[in-house]
Amino acid sequence: xxxxxxxxxxxxxxxxxxxxxxxxxxxxxxxxxxxxxxxxxxxxxxxxxxxxxxxxxxxxxxxxxxxxxxxxxxxxxxxxxxxxxxxxxxxxxxxxxxxxxxxxxxxxxxxxxxxxxxxxxxxxxxxxxxxxxxxxxxxxxxxxxxxxxxxxxxxxxxxxxxxxxxxxxxxxxxxxxxxxxxxxxxxxxxxxxxxxxxxxxxxxxxxxxxxxxxxxxxxxxxxxxxxxxxxxxxxxxxxxxxxxxxxxxxxxxxxxxxxxxxxxxxxxxxxxxxxxxxxxxxxxxxxxxxxxxxxxxxxxxxxxxxxxxxxxxxxxxxxxxxxxxxxxxxxxxxxxxxxxxxxxxxxxxxxxxxxxxxxxxxxxxxxxxxxxxxxxxxxxxxxxxxxxxxxxxxxxxxxxxxxxxxxxxxxxxxxxxxxxxxxxxxx
Ligand SMILES: Cc1cc2nc3c(=O)[nH]c(=O)nc-3n(C[C@H](O)[C@H](O)[C@H](O)COP(=O)(O)OP(=O)(O)OC[C@H]3O[C@@H](n4cnc5c(N)ncnc54)[C@H](O)[C@@H]3O)c2cc1C
Numbered sequence: 001x002x003x004x005x006x007x008x009x010x011x012x013x014x015x016x017x018x019x020x021x022x023x024x025x026x027x028x029x030x031x032x033x034x035x036x037x038x039x040x041x042x043x044x045x046x047x048x049x050x051x052x053x054x055x056x057x058x059x060x061x062x063x064x065x066x067x068x069x070x071x072x073x074x075x076x077x078x079x080x081x082x083x084x085x086x087x088x089x090x091x092x093x094x095x096x097x098x099x100x101x102x103x104x105x106x107x108x109x110x111x112x113x114x115x116x117x118x119x120x121x122x123x124x125x126x127x128x129x130x131x132x133x134x135x136x137x138x139x140x141x142x143x144x145x146x147x148x149x150x151x152x153x154x155x156x157x158x159x160x161x162x163x164x165x166x167x168x169x170x171x172x173x174x175x176x177x178x179x180x181x182x183x184x185x186x187x188x189x190x191x192x193x194x195x196x197x198x199x200x201x202x203x204x205x206x207x208x209x210x211x212x213x214x215x216x217x218x219x220x221x222x223x224x225x226x227x228x229x230x231x232x233x234x235x236x237x238x239x240x241x242x243x244x245x246x247x248x249x250x251x252x253x254x255x256x257x258x259x260x261x262x263x264x265x266x267x268x269x270x271x272x273x274x275x276x277x278x279x280x281x282x283x284x285x286x287x288x289x290x291x292x293x294x295x296x297x298x299x300x301x302x303x304x305x306x307x308x309x310x311x312x313x314x315x316x317x318x319x320x321x322x323x324x325x326x327x328x329x330x331x332x333x334x335x336x337x338x339x340x341x342x343x344x345x346x347x348x349x350x351x352x353x354x355x356x357x358x359x360x361x362x363x364x365x366x367x368x369x370x371x372x373x374x375x376x377x378x379x380x381x382x383x384x385x386x387x388x389x390x391x392x393x394x395x396x397x398x399x400x401x402x403x404x405x406x407x408x409x410x411x412x413x414x415x416x417x418x419x420x421x422x423x424x425x426x427x
Pocket of ligand 1: 013153293
């Protein structure tokens with residue numbers, strides 16, 4: 001039978017938002033549990049691994065977690081399902097249930113990967129994906145890398161690749177020079193970001209540039225880019241391509257949390273970071289992407305609010321507003337151009353798990369039609385990649401999440417079934 005544990009505050013996600021929420025909530029003495037599917041706390045930005053060097057801020061937050069005896073961090077733990085009210089089914093080396101009084105969702109965001117000819121070739125990854133691989137120990141020394149897509153993450157990925165000895169031969173940003181220059185001109189409002197942008201400046205950076213295709217046999221060998229209206233071909237060993245971030249809302253939606261305004265694709269929260277459900281808060285990039293500082297401010301407010309410390313929560317509202325303004329600037333400046341929708345050709349795979357080309361989806365009426373009649377989203381990733389792409393390309397509503405949220409061992413499910421049987425027998 002599955003073990004049942006209890007806590008006052010359960011936090012899902014140990015990125016900046018989750019760590020800040022835990023530290024804020026812990027000050028009142030409540031029992032806090034933080035679960036995360038990564039091997040160590042830090043989330044996407046402070047991802048650990050043999051090729052990672054953790055910045056001081058990451059170490060500071062990790063130390064703060066460790067200093068509180070009432071915070072328990074469960075790394076390498078996945079959320080599987082929501083078996084009962086105020087309860088999650090979790091899995092690490094065992095399956096177990098955790099019952100909570102307050103829940104804080106800090107599930108972050110994932111990269112938006114969009115299809116273009118050649119995007120399934122070995123050597124083509126997301127921009128953040130490449131960063132994660134390098135931090136996990138992927139050797140890239142001496143490799144020629146092209147980074148393409150949109151947003152500051154391209155520069156962060158380039159910096160990680162270069163530090164690992166790679167040669168970044170081009171960074172192709174789809175936003176125009178005017179948009180990027182406007183973004184840079186406004187950075188004085190966030191001096192830390194202005195300073196960071198100077199360290200990330202790169203001679204290979206080109207605006208109004210987008211990927212047309214990647215070529216190669218068993219591995220990518222070159223990319224074609226449309227640069228200021230002119231097509232160029234660049235020889236390379238790797239391509240890293242990301243078009244911004246998509247909030248991870250699956251768990252929130254499975255619980256029944258409302259989404260923000262139509263088209264925002266993020267969890268809706270009020271001034272205290274409370275979702276549409278009582279006792280369920282959300283913070284960080286699952287409420288919209290905007291960087292680690294925004295995530296830290298939201299996490300701090302959610303943590304204080306969850307333990308009833310409204311006064312402390314209020315004190316961080318100004319800081320949150322400052323970073324919300326930064327996020328709004330980011331969204332405006334790096335909005336995807338309509339031409340990005342034209343990247344896939346008729347034979348370009350949109351669902352790479354089930355080999356579904358763009359042409360097979362063009363006449364579908366929506367996600368359910370595409371799933372039922374073309375098998376789009378029916379493969380291993382369960383629509384996590386092609387669902388976001390289809391939403392961007394066709395405007396389809398994303399697939400509704402269903403349990404299990406992650407691949408699960410049969411013994412975990414069997415333990416839960418035993419629980420249900422026992423409950424039935426008692427009735
Ligand atoms: C691939 C990638 C790379 C990035 N690199 C950078 C960078 O170099 N610099 C930068 O400024 N910003 C980067 N970002 C943006 C970055 O995500 C944010 O600035 C910041 O990390 C957001 O903090 P967060 O706490 O909201 O979410 P995250 O940092 O994303 O943390 C969320 C955590 O929740 C975990 N999680 C999610 N769902 C579940 C679940 N169901 N069960 C268990 N655990 C779960 C995730 O594994 C993750 O550890 C990156 C984003 C991505 C997607």
